[in-house]
Amino acid sequence: MASAGAEHGTTPTDYIVHHLTHLKVGEGFWTWHIDTLLMSTALAVLVGWVFWAAARRATSGVPGKFVGFIELAYEFVDGQVADIYHGDRRFMVALALSLFTWIIAMNTMDLLPLDLPGGVATLFGAQFWRVLPTADLNGTIAMAFVVLLLIIVAAIRAKGLGGYAHEWISAPFGNHPLLWIPNAALNLVELLSKPVSLAMRLFGNMYAGELLFMLIALLGFTVAGATFGSALGFFGQVMMGTAWAIFHILIVVLQAYIFMVLPIVYIAMAEEHH
């Protein structure tokens, strides 16, 4: 976010379009965003490894600083889940913890210098590199879709297939043949609105944050000589970039928190009987 790589494009539009282009292979639907896949997989491995390393060392005794920090994160998530979800919550804690930590890790990539990942990727011959998997709708929709599947599975486990099907046609208006279709339509909207809102909220926040970093970077884009205007632009980029980065830390954690809590709420709701 500090330096505007003028070598990527000649105009501000080129610069932004370049930064919003994925490194991809394939055609049509079968297009794969290599950058999103690689970044998210690497961060998943990192998060999984860090937590596994702490978990295998966790005892009932006094934890060290590293294990203590991980236990703190676990206890925070466990407490959040315990407030919402009543019953055996081991899977729910795993869901919340993996969502929370993975999304924080992915969102944090937004705080890397804007042109650094692309610059590093260029060294490996990649023309484009979007570093933020959560600013790719595929990344957020994938997580939300897994949550959707879990909501349906939880509902069927709690009510049985027949009970769940009955709820589809009888709630919320009542069990009457004339009301079956309105009920089902409303339930479809209600069900689909959950993953869509989850995915769109995270994607929107991170995409907007990323875009704002790009716009701020454009302030220094015109640094070409020792003129008053370019000095002002550079100063503005540094000041606003810093301010936005500090504010963005809040968004990074807040969005991860929202994406952690809402699936638990949805699953707890799905297991309730109407």
Place this chain on the structure above:
Amino acid sequence: MNVNATFIGQMVVFAILLWFFWKFVVPPLAQANTDRQKKIAEGLAAAERGQKDLDDAKSRADAVVREARERANQILGDASRRSNEMIDGAKQTAGAEGDRLLANARAEATNETARARDSLRREVGVLAVAGAARLLEREVDAKAHAQLLDKLAEEIARG
């Protein structure tokens, strides 16, 4: 920003991460947490038990001290009563002994007086006979005048 096959890949990545957390991360952390809770609860219970033991021991010690004080007071009372008794007894014994000694002395004195009076009487009798003999210039036949002499002696003794 169109949805494409990346979506499938991301779902697989997340599913694997979720499974990994479920199987390998959460159970040991939950176990450690539960164990620690149990440990803390046990520690608190032990502390409470220790406090209770301490209170018990304190009250028992208080009881022992109170009992000891009562015993001491009792012993002191007993001792002073005994000493009073002993003093009283000694006074009585001493008084009785004094009375006895006084009585003995009185009896002795009476005996002595009687004995002295007897011997005096005998001597007076002899002296009287001797005086009479000298007066009569002849021997008094003691046998002959025994009746007279006895009468005399009796008179002397009486007078």
